[in-house]
Amino acid sequence: MKDKYKSAVAQLDCESGIIGTAFLIDKKRAITARHTIDEHLESGSKVFLDFVNKEFPQRIEAKVIFPAEPYIGIDIAILEINEEISDISPLTISSRKVESGSEWIAYGYSNTRRNSGGEVFSGLVKQANMQNISHEQYDLDLACHHPQIIDTNYEVSGASGSPILINDNVVGVLSDKVPGSSIGGVSIISCFNILKEYTNLVLNDDNHCETTGFNYVSINPPTIMQTATLSTLQAEVVQAKDTTKQLIKDFPIDSQATLLQRLDEVVSDLINLSPDEIDNYLRNYRFPYHINDGDIGLEQLIEILTLIKSKFTDAELVFNDQIANLCIDEHLDYYNLLVFAVRRHTKMPEVLLEIVRTRLKTPSGKRAIKRGETILPYPIIMDNCSGHKKMNLCRNCQAEFSFDNIIKNYCSLDDDGYFQGIEENNLGLLKDIKVLCANCIRDLHNEVVNIDDLLKQIEEMIA
Numbered sequence: 001m002k003d004k005y006k007s008a009v010a011q012l013d014c015e016s017g018i019i020g021t022a023f024l025i026d027k028k029r030a031i032t033a034r035h036t037i038d039e040h041l042e043s044g045s046k047v048f049l050d051f052v053n054k055e056f057p058q059r060i061e062a063k064v065i066f067p068a069e070p071y072i073g074i075d076i077a078i079l080e081i082n083e084e085i086s087d088i089s090p091l092t093i094s095s096r097k098v099e100s101g102s103e104w105i106a107y108g109y110s111n112t113r114r115n116s117g118g119e120v121f122s123g124l125v126k127q128a129n130m131q132n133i134s135h136e137q138y139d140l141d142l143a144c145h146h147p148q149i150i151d152t153n154y155e156v157s158g159a160s161g162s163p164i165l166i167n168d169n170v171v172g173v174l175s176d177k178v179p180g181s182s183i184g185g186v187s188i189i190s191c192f193n194i195l196k197e198y199t200n201l202v203l204n205d206d207n208h209c210e211t212t213g214f215n216y217v218s219i220n221p222p223t224i225m226q227t228a229t230l231s232t233l234q235a236e237v238v239q240a241k242d243t244t245k246q247l248i249k250d251f252p253i254d255s256q257a258t259l260l261q262r263l264d265e266v267v268s269d270l271i272n273l274s275p276d277e278i279d280n281y282l283r284n285y286r287f288p289y290h291i292n293d294g295d296i297g298l299e300q301l302i303e304i305l306t307l308i309k310s311k312f313t314d315a316e317l318v319f320n321d322q323i324a325n326l327c328i329d330e331h332l333d334y335y336n337l338l339v340f341a342v343r344r345h346t347k348m349p350e351v352l353l354e355i356v357r358t359r360l361k362t363p364s365g366k367r368a369i370k371r372g373e374t375i376l377p378y379p380i381i382m383d384n385c386s387g388h389k390k391m392n393l394c395r396n397c398q399a400e401f402s403f404d405n406i407i408k409n410y411c412s413l414d415d416d417g418y419f420q421g422i423e424e425n426n427l428g429l430l431k432d433i434k435v436l437c438a439n440c441i442r443d444l445h446n447e448v449v450n451i452d453d454l455l456k457q458i459e460e461m462i463a
Contacts (some may be wrong), residue, residue: 002269003314006053006118007166008091011109012161015045020420021108021118021161022049022079023170025088029199031162033186034137035076038070042326049081053117054088066198075137075175076186077161078198096191098128100357103262104142106174108162111155112147122146126182135359138175140164140185146257149177156183168272196435204314232370240299241267247303247442255451262309266302269317279317279425287339287351287408289358297340300383300438302336307441311458322359324378334463337376341384348385348393348435349410355380356429374432379462383438394437396461404431436461 012020012032019442020036030049040047041064051058066078106121113119127141137254142164149156164172164185175184243265248259273281282296283289305326309315312328319325324335339351359375360363368375382394391406392398407430441461448454 003053004089005091005163005168006107007051007055007430008054008088008105009109009118009163010049010051011114011118011158012123013048013050014040015047016043018042019109019111019114019158021159021174023161023163024085025093025170025195025199026087026090027084027086028081029065030079030081031163031173031195032077033173034067034070034073034075035176036160037064037077040064041067041070045158049079051085053087058085060085065123066194072381073137074186074191074194075184076173076191077384078192078195091163091165091170092168093188093195094166094171095192096169096171097141097189098125098129098166098171098187100125102128102166103264104164104166104171105261105268106162106164108159108174110159111157112146114158118234119141119147119159121162121183121262122264128187138184138186139190140172140187142174142183142185144183146261148257149183159183168268171438178287186391192326198283225441236296236298237267237270237302240302244303244306247445248306251454252445252448252450255448255454258310259306259453262313263306264304266305270298270302273317277319281317281325284320284322284325285338287341287346287354297342297383300340301338304381304438304441305384307458308336309461310461311455322362322364323376328462332463335378336462337378339380339382341382344384347387347388347391347410348382348437349391351382351385352380352393352407352430352433352435353411369429375429376433379434379436381438381462382434385437387437387439391437392437394440395434396436396440403435407431 008024010022010024010030012022014037016039018036018039020032022030022032024030036146037047039045047062049060049062051060060081060083062079062081064082065246067073100127104123104125107122109118121144123143123145125140126143129139136211158178159174162174163170164174170188172185172187175186177183201368232266248256248263251259270278282298285301286297305315308326308328312334315326315328317325318327318335324337326336326338328334328336337355339355341351356375360369365375389398389400391410392401393403393406395403441458444454444457447458
């Protein structure tokens with residue numbers, strides 16, 4: 001889940017002792033589950049919202065503007081904050097009907113994870129639009145795949161009031177745990193009339209929603225990827241997601257929930273890229289860079305990003321940089337360059353040398369050489385390349401032939417050589433480069449026995 005969403009989700013804290021989660025829908029209003037403030041309504045105690053995921057955490061007092069009475073009615077409450085919050089983007093809410101089988105994600109502060117920055121929940125909608133809402137107080141039955149709330153040691157209390165998101169739009173509010181591995185939820189559509197009355201929401205002809213006197217909040221925003229090209233890409237992303245799920249099944253059982261969660265995040269991030277961003281990224285990820293037809297490597301990209309994010313949860317795509325296109329930890333200066341060979345079985349030295357050629361033509365590359373810096377300072381992860389041992393540059397699985405000798409032998413095949421006098425002085429441009437083949441990351445399912453082992457191996461490979 002993106003950090004900008006997490007920053008809009010606050011810990012709810014009542015003086016009466018009840019705790020929960022709430023989230024901003026505009027600069028002065030937030031939504032939570034009604035049962036989290038029932039005792040407040042009865043006792044008149046104060047309610048506070050703690051925005052712990054902001055750059056500068058902030059605690060703000062709030063008052064309940066709906067409902068007026070405790071313990072009855074739909075499980076939703078609306079809060080008004082005493083001071084306007086200008087440095088957090090409210091979440092986008094949607095009145096669209098929730099469909100059974102949809103994948104959902106939420107973020108909240110369960111008792112188990114309350115003191116560690118909160119937790120992402122994810123799963124499938126088991127049943128939507130339940131008719132017994134007046135009795136059960138919620139209309140969504142959500143199968144929770146992560147975390148394992150069926151575990152008796154896991155306390156889901158405190159997550160009540162968390163936003164339920166589908167395709168980056170809030171479609172409901174977490175209510176309470178129900179028998180089995182499910183959580184009840186209140187859909188936005190079921191309480192939309194309440195929201196309109198107490199937040200001045202107005203559904204316009206253009207199918208957007210706004211709050212009078214506050215910043216714009218979009219309801220049912222324009223469909224992402226409206227062009228033919230991006231519609232095709234979106235379909236390919238969904239197809240690649242299904243394929244990646246098959247790969248995940250090969251990993252230890254205790255790691256699969258985490259991997260499925262990261263897969264959801266990767267797919268969401270890719271779908272939400274603008275047309276220019278996705279085109280730019282794929283052009284710099286594919287080798288040779290000038291080829292526009294053939295396999296675009298989307299499936300492989302999703303697989304590798306999912307595995308990397310299982311350890312480096314904040315990993316993000318990097319654009320318009322010749323030496324890195326993935327940041328896994330900017331604070332530790334951990335970056336990677338992902339390269340997908342469009343032509344299957346392209347030899348690794350060919351890929352490496354062409355990247356170096358391109359780099360040497362740039363001012364930053366020329367400056368790096370003058371300063372004696374590594375021409376490509378971050379590990380390169382090569383995908384779809386030849387596994388020929390005599391030309392395998394992967395420093396994880398290659399042990400039979402040295403990196404230096406592979407480069408020398410490959411260059412000697414060219415009458416002109418690659419660098420004039422490479423044996424004497426120019427190998428220094430290459431020998432410190434770290435290359436990793438993507439198959440080493442995928443094949444971890446054959447080597448690891450549990451989630452801890454998987455995370456350790458990925459860290460050792462990537463960082």
